[in-house]
Amino acid sequence: MTTHALWSHSLAERLEMLKSGTTRVAYIAPKPEYGTFRYRCFNPVDAINRYSTALSASYFFYSDLLTLDNLADYADILVVSRCPHDAPLDRLYRRFRNQGKRVFFDIDDLVFDTRYATLVASNLGYLLEEEELNQWTAFISNIGSALQASDGVLTTNAYLAERISETTSLPVFVVPNTFNDAQRKASDDALASGELQEQGLHLGYFSGSQSHSLDFAIVARQVAAFLEESPHSRLTIVGHLEVPAEFARFGNRIATRPFMDFLSMQTVLRGIDLNIVPLQDSPFTWSKSELKYFEAALVETPTLASRTPVFQAAIDPGVTGYLADSSEWIEALRHIESQGSNELRKIGKQARAAVLGTYSPEALAGMLDGILGKQK
Amino acid sequence: MFAPRGWLKRPVARRIYRTIASSDLFDAHWYRSTQVSGPSALMDPIWHYLDHGASLGLDPSPRFDTSHYVHAHHDVRSSGLNPLFHYLEYGKAERRSPLRSVLRTRDVLLPETAELETFTSPQTPSPRVTLVTDSRSEIEHSLTLAEIVDSGQKFAQKRARTLRVIAWPGSGDLSNTALPGVSVIEARRSYPAPTFDIHADELFVSTSSTSALSIRHIAPQSHLWKLTSGKTTSHQPWKSPPSLTDLPPQESSLAREHRTPSAGRRPLVSEGRGKTVMVFADALANPVNYVVALEELDHLFLDNTFLADQWNVTVVGQGVEPLMLADEVPVTSADHISRTKIAGIDVAIMTTPDPQVEAWCRELGVPVVAEISGSAISSALLKGRP
Numbered sequence: 001m002t003t004h005a006l007w008s009h010s011l012a013e014r015l016e017m018l019k020s021g022t023t024r025v026a027y028i029a030p031k032p033e034y035g036t037f038r039y040r041c042f043n044p045v046d047a048i049n050r051y052s053t054a055l056s057a058s059y060f061f062y063s064d065l066l067t068l069d070n071l072a073d074y075a076d077i078l079v080v081s082r083c084p085h086d087a088p089l090d091r092l093y094r095r096f097r098n099q100g101k102r103v104f105f106d107i108d109d110l111v112f113d114t115r116y117a118t119l120v121a122s123n124l125g126y127l128l129e130e131e132e133l134n135q136w137t138a139f140i141s142n143i144g145s146a147l148q149a150s151d152g153v154l155t156t157n158a159y160l161a162e163r164i165s166e167t168t169s170l171p172v173f174v175v176p177n178t179f180n181d182a183q184r185k186a187s188d189d190a191l192a193s194g195e196l197q198e199q200g201l202h203l204g205y206f207s208g209s210q211s212h213s214l215d216f217a218i219v220a221r222q223v224a225a226f227l228e229e230s231p232h233s234r235l236t237i238v239g240h241l242e243v244p245a246e247f248a249r250f251g252n253r254i255a256t257r258p259f260m261d262f263l264s265m266q267t268v269l270r271g272i273d274l275n276i277v278p279l280q281d282s283p284f285t286w287s288k289s290e291l292k293y294f295e296a297a298l299v300e301t302p303t304l305a306s307r308t309p310v311f312q313a314a315i316d317p318g319v320t321g322y323l324a325d326s327s328e329w330i331e332a333l334r335h336i337e338s339q340g341s342n343e344l345r346k347i348g349k350q351a352r353a354a355v356l357g358t359y360s361p362e363a364l365a366g367m368l369d370g371i372l373g374k375q376k
Numbered sequence: 377m378f379a380p381r382g383w384l385k386r387p388v389a390r391r392i393y394r395t396i397a398s399s400d401l402f403d404a405h406w407y408r409s410t411q412v413s414g415p416s417a418l419m420d421p422i423w424h425y426l427d428h429g430a431s432l433g434l435d436p437s438p439r440f441d442t443s444h445y446v447h448a449h450h451d452v453r454s455s456g457l458n459p460l461f462h463y464l465e466y467g468k469a470e471r472r473s474p475l476r477s478v479l480r481t482r483d484v485l486l487p488e489t490a491e492l493e494t495f496t497s498p499q500t501p502s503p504r505v506t507l508v509t510d511s512r513s514e515i516e517h518s519l520t521l522a523e524i525v526d527s528g529q530k531f532a533q534k535r536a537r538t539l540r541v542i543a544w545p546g547s548g549d550l551s552n553t554a555l556p557g558v559s560v561i562e563a564r565r566s567y568p569a570p571t572f573d574i575h576a577d578e579l580f581v582s583t584s585s586t587s588a589l590s591i592r593h594i595a596p597q598s599h600l601w602k603l604t605s606g607k608t609t610s611h612q613p614w615k616s617p618p619s620l621t622d623l624p625p626q627e628s629s630l631a632r633e634h635r636t637p638s639a640g641r642r643p644l645v646s647e648g649r650g651k652t653v654m655v656f657a658d659a660l661a662n663p664v665n666y667v668v669a670l671e672e673l674d675h676l677f678l679d680n681t682f683l684a685d686q687w688n689v690t691v692v693g694q695g696v697e698p699l700m701l702a703d704e705v706p707v708t709s710a711d712h713i714s715r716t717k718i719a720g721i722d723v724a725i726m727t728t729p730d731p732q733v734e735a736w737c738r739e740l741g742v743p744v745v746a747e748i749s750g751s752a753i754s755s756a757l758l759k760g761r762p
Binding site (some may be wrong): 014015070093 | 448469471472473477478479480491493494495496571593595596597653674677678679680681686700702703704747
């Protein structure tokens with residue numbers, strides 16, 4: 001999915017967002033989409049324009065470069081989101097440099113380092129051979145080149161920041177993914193609905209991309225075993241995941257929903273008791289952000305996640321959510337069920353209070369003020 | 377109307393056909409009357425566009441420019457998909473424009489001003505000067521290409537640099553000139569455009585008003601020089617960026633050959649909303665004024681978001697083609713206009729004098745802007761606004 005009412009501004013409207021008297025930040029992405037573009041371009045732009053007094057920001061796409069002669073005439077700082085190095089990007093860097101302006105590169109996973117090319121491909125479930133593997137590696141190499149050509153790097157977590165620092169002496173800043181104002185409003189609305197199950201657990205698995213079938217596979221057997229022994233529990237799967245065959249025996253206790261708009265998703269998240277986030281244990285998943293945790297927490301739904309460095313840093317176990325190693329999932333599910341709905345509700349409320357402070361647009365604007373506000 | 381029997385039995389073909397048929401970007405009547413002639417006009421127009429038209433660069437309606445879409449997007453070229461189908465299925469959601477921007481219109485009408493396509497490369501041990509020549513270099517300086525290159529070589533030697541010459545077609549002849557140590561690239565204009573490596577500390581010398589525009593963004597201004605000639609030939613650093621208005625306005629040799637195949641005359645298709653500004657041009661004989669006026673309109677629409685809801689823009693004349701202003705305002709085109717249609721215009725911009733149109737405008741009380749540079753166009757469109 002690409003288009004959304006939130007990022008449908010005309011080019012003139014987007015240029016108008018860059019205000020004189022502020023440090024003007026232009027974010028550029030290859031094209032609009034629901035994933036990286038939303039978290040790494042739209043959300044920062046929206047947060048800056050609502051809550052920063054020092055900065056103003058706007059978002060652009062490669063297609064805009066066919067109309068704008070010189071984006072550097074409108075902005076003081078360029079933030080390039082995960083674009084591979086190519087001729088249009090080379091020209092864009094040069095235009096900013098010619099005017100003595102700085103360029104930052106924003107990256108939210110390991111696709112900048114060819115050493116991880118095959119690892120990332122296998123974690124995504126890609127079977128790449130010969131020409132496809134060459135193209136994949138070249139793509140990663142070009143992202144790495146664009147990163148190296150910048151003046152500084154923004155990334156989503158400390159693990160990725162360490163990996164980036166292994167390849168460059170550029171300054172690296174951690175700017176976590178966050179929710180946006182519209183998502184907070186949708187969550188506030190959703191909070192008015194949704195009651196926890198009296199018996200058993202209503203589990204929810206939200207698949208962001210095709211890669212997640214491998215993530216779900218690591219706990220599928222344990223989740224199925226839990227559903228077997230807890231006859232009132234059920235599972236809702238949202239997104240791309242194909243329901244594994246072993247779940248067929250549970251009939252209508254397994255529900256599937258198609259990939260949906262991220263604002264509508266908050267209502268679905270509110271309707272479940274426990275958000276489950278299993279992840280493979282590899283550098284690729286360690287580089288993933290904690291977005292599934294804070295999006296569920298916004299509607300007071302607790303998360304049980306794999307014990308990766310990012311979730312360990314984000315979740316206080318037993319206070320704002322739950323963590324489990326891959327062999328511990330059935331025990332964790334039994335424990336959470338035995339605690340009862342009051343405990344789940346308490347954890348959910350504590351999680352919401354925690355993420356409203358840490359992952360809010362206000363926090364994001366403050367962080368970017370500190371990083372980009374000093375760069376003009 | 378006919379198409380090969382059984383063609384639409386293929387599911388993929390049926391899907392493509394239906395997608396295009398249900399889109400308002402395919403205008404069967406317009407396609408048949410302006411893009412095809414002879415027996416082709418009897419064919420099913422959508423089938424004709426899919427099977428022949430797109431590959432010939434024909435447009436399905438005034439709102440979709442096939443050749444622009446193919447040239448601007450390498451993935452469309454390599455996919456082999458019909459460009460209109462690609463736009464409807466993917467490009468629209470990815471915010472790609474169905475029409476050429478003003479910037480690209482300038483590149484097409486004034487190819488010698490198009491930005492030099494470059495990649496920054498790691499620094500080599502020997503610093504370099506790049507001299508860019510084109511069809512205006514000899515004319516503007518009354519020098520031969522050999523003399524221009526010779527002066528460039530002296531400029532480079534004085535700074536202990538090597539010299540590279542990028543010579544576009546029409547630059548002149550160097551075949552009988554010995555140029556030891558000089559690297560000469562006889563560049564050819566092509567799609568995709570040829571790409572040149574450049575270095576961070578490289579100096580660039582423009583030798584004409586057009587080549588100056590082509591290098592205006594490729595280096596900091598302190599690295600940009602220009603050839604000047606009078607009693608003596610010398611090189612001067614740029615004091616300010618070059619502008620389109622530096623070009624001779626009536627220079628028809630700057631214009632490219634008219635590309636679009638057109639079977640008949642293209643009449644005006646009115647968009648019918650808001651006020652109408654009509655730009656009259658001969659884009660082939662006088663491309664500079666036309667592009668200057670378009671750039672002025674582009675900036676106006678980019679800087680004033682409300683204009684998009686208030687004004688329609690139409691271009692009329694020889695060599696004009698549909699385009700998009702400010703990435704959201706489609707501009708329709710026609711190659712002629714009748715007196716009746718003049719009555720519906722709110723402002724006429726004359727980038728090329730047309731006594732007949734100007735007489736009609738006077739008669740019908742239509743305001744005419746004949747001064748292209750400056751603020752006349754802005755004043756006309758922003759009239760009454762603080």
